[in-house]
Amino acid sequence: TAEQGREGTAADEEVARLAARLDEAALAGRTVPRLTDAVRLDVPAAYRVQRALVERRLARGERLAGVKMGFTSRAKMAQMGVDDVIYGLLTDAMAVEDGGTLDVSALAHPRIEPEVAFLIGTPPGGGPSSPLSPADVERALAGVAVAWEVLDSRYDGFSFTLPDVVADNASAAAFGVGRWLPADGLDPRTLGMVLELDGRTAAVGSSAAVLGDPVRSLIAAARLAEEAGTPLLPGQVVLAGAATAAVALPPGTHARVTAAGLGRVEVTAR
Ligand code: 0L1
Numbered sequence: 001t002a003e004q005g006r007e008g009t010a011a012d013e014e015v016a017r018l019a020a021r022l023d024e025a026a027l028a029g030r031t032v033p034r035l036t037d038a039v040r041l042d043v044p045a046a047y048r049v050q051r052a053l054v055e056r057r058l059a060r061g062e063r064l065a066g067v068k069m070g071f072t073s074r075a076k077m078a079q080m081g082v083d084d085v086i087y088g089l090l091t092d093a094m095a096v097e098d099g100g101t102l103d104v105s106a107l108a109h110p111r112i113e114p115e116v117a118f119l120i121g122t123p124p125g126g127g128p129s130s131p132l133s134p135a136d137v138e139r140a141l142a143g144v145a146v147a148w149e150v151l152d153s154r155y156d157g158f159s160f161t162l163p164d165v166v167a168d169n170a171s172a173a174a175f176g177v178g179r180w181l182p183a184d185g186l187d188p189r190t191l192g193m194v195l196e197l198d199g200r201t202a203a204v205g206s207s208a209a210v211l212g213d214p215v216r217s218l219i220a221a222a223r224l225a226e227e228a229g230t231p232l233l234p235g236q237v238v239l240a241g242a243a244t245a246a247v248a249l250p251p252g253t254h255a256r257v258t259a260a261g262l263g264r265v266e267v268t269a270r
Contacts, residue, residue, distance in 0.1 A: 010039070010040075010041060010045040010048065010049070014039065015045065015048045015049050015052050016052055018035050018039070018041075018049045018052075018167060019049050019050075019052035019053040019055075019056060019167075020056070021035070022035075022049070022053050022154050022167065022168055022169075023053050023056045023057070025154045026106075026154055029105070029106035029107070029108070030108070031108045031153075031154055031155055031156045031157075032154060032155065032156065033155070033156055034155045034156070034159060034160050034161065034164040035049075035163070035164050035167055036160075036161050036163055036164050041163040041164070041167065042163060043162060043163055043166055045163070046162075046163035046164070046166035046167040047166055047167075047228065049166075049167035050088065050089065050166055050167055050168075050169050050170075051089075051228070053167070053168075053169055054089045054091065054169060057091050057093065058091070062091040062092055062093040063091060063092045064089060064090070064091060064092075064230075064236070065090045065091055065092045065094070065095055065236065065237055066089075066090045066120075066232075066236035066237035066238055066239070067087050067088065067089055067090060067221050067224075067225060067232070067236070067237075067238055067239070068087065068088045068089075068090055068149060068170060068172050068175070068238075068239040069085050069086070069087050069170075069210075069217045069220065069221055069238070069239060069240055069241045070085065070086045070087065070088060070165070070170040070171070070241065071084075071085050071086050071241075072085050072209075072210045072211050072217050072240065072241025072242065073209050073210070073211075073241065073242065080162055081162075082162055084220075085211070085217065085220050085224075085241070086162070086165070086166050086170050087170060087220075087221060087224045087225070088166075088169040088170030088171070088172040089169060089172070090172060090175060090237060090239065094172060094173065094174045094175055095174075095175060095176065095177075096174055096175070096176040096267055097176065098176060098177070098178055098179075098265050098266060098267075099266050099267070100176070100267060100268075101267070101268045101269070101270050102150060102174050102176075102267050102268070102269050102270070103269075103270055104150070104249060104250075104251050104269045104270070105251060105270075107150070107152040107173055108152055108153065108154065108158070109152060109153060109158045109248075110150050110151070110152050110173065110248070110249045110250075110269070111150065111151045111152070111246035111247060111248055111249060112148055112149070112150050112151075112195065112197075112246060112247055112249040112255050112267075113148065113149055113151065113195070113203075113242035113243070113244060113245070113246040113247070114146070114147075114148060114193045114194070114195045114203065114205065114242065114243045114244055114257040114259070115146075115147040115148065115149050115175075115210075115239050115240060115241060115242055115243065115257075116144065116145075116146065116147065116188055116191065116193075116207050116210065116214045116240045116241075116243070116259065116262070117144070117145045117146070117147035117175075117177045117237050117238065117239050117240065118141055118143070118144055118183070118214075118218050118237070118238040118240060119141065119142045119143040119144070119145070119180050119235075119236075119237060119238075120140060120141070120142065120232050120233060120234055120235065120236045120237075120238065121140060121141055121142030121143075121234055122139065122140050122142075122234060123140070123231060123232065123233060123234065124136060124137070124139075124140035124222045124231075124232055125222070125226065125231070126219060126222030126223055126226060126232075127222075127223060127226035127227065128223055128226070128227055131219055131222075131223060132218075132219045132222050134215065137215055137218060137219065138183065138184060140222075140232075141183040141218075142180070142183070142234070143180030143181060143182060143183055144180070144181055144182075144183045144186055144188060144262065145177040145178045145179060145180045145181065145262060145265070146177070146178040146193070146257055146258065146259035146262040146263055146264060146265050147175060147176060147177040147178065147239055147257070147265060148175065148176050148195075148255060148257045148265060148267060149172070149174070149175045149239050149242070150173045150174040150175065150249060151171040151172070151173060151246050152171060152173035153165070153168060153171050154168050155168065175237075175239055176265050176266075176267050177237060177265060178257075178262060178263050178264060178265035179263055181262060181263075186261060186262075188207055188213070188214045188215060189207060189208055189212075189213045189214070189215075190206055190207060190208050191206065191207040191243075191259045191260045191261060191262065192204075192205075192206055192259070192260040193205050193206065193207060193243040193244065193257065193258070193259045193260075194257070194258045194259075195244060195247060195255065195256075195257050196255070196256045196257075196258070197247065197249075197253050197254070197255055198253055198254050199254075199256075202247045203244035203245060203247055204244065205242075205243035205244035206243060207240075207243050207259070209241075209242070209243050209244070210240050210241040210242070210243060211241065214240035214241065217238075217240040217241050218238050218240060221238045221240075243259075249269050250269065251269050251270055252269065252270065253268070253269045254266065254267075254268045254269075255267050255268070255269070
């Protein structure tokens with residue numbers, strides 16, 4: 001039997017095979033059965049699949065752009081029966097400039113959500129044995145911005161367990177950030193956020209939905225990144241988590257996210 005531990009249960013060849021399955025499905029715009037229907041996969045092994053999946057993207061010339069946090073609302077955590085957040089990796093190919101267009105034709109079930117984004121200015125550190133303090137966070141940050149994230153799941157029927165969604169890079173598909181503003185002097189805890197689709201309000205929430213304070217999510221991002229041996233780096237973006245539930249984003253839809261004090265960011269799906 002495979003050894004259980006930080007590295008998880010799967011052998012390297014198995015990790016590579018599972019990563020290839022998810023990557024090829026995403027490239028072909030199709031979905032696949034969840035991995036856990038066929039194999040035993042724990043969360044540490046699922047993170048190895050995630051890393052291998054993203055390595056395939058990097059081998060095609062994409063560059064690491066940051067991380068996204070998932071299951072940052074108590075409601076979603078309870079729904080999944082988990083008590084920690086998860087993270088996924090962002091690449092530059094997932095980024096869409098403000099006001100740009102996003103091709104959703106290759107996505108299976110694209111859904112958009114409003115988020116707060118942080119820009120790393122100096123290496124924050126913050127591993128499991130030395131979590132970041134609010135003062136460390138302030139020092140490490142170069143900016144804060146309003147953002148959107150588009151989630152897409154590579155699984156049939158959009159159904160998965162926790163290891164499945166971790167392996168599938170936490171459903172990361174695309175993201176966009178508005179203008180970066182200085183982080184000092186801005187309290188990101190209770191920003192009112194609105195998602196409009198084609199000019200109609202589709203969701204309203206507060207940045208407080210993100211673990212009660214998006215900075216907590218950033219501290220968790222630093223911890224998970226250090227734990228994974230890939231610490232957060234200057235210039236990287238951290239998407240802290242959703243302020244509302246995710247809303248379907250069909251082709252032809254124009255989306256605008258507004259956050260009190262942070263302005264707005266827009267994208268059109270085609
Ligand atoms: O952003 C997130 O909460 C990550 C998991 C999303 C799972 C999904 O709804 O696809």
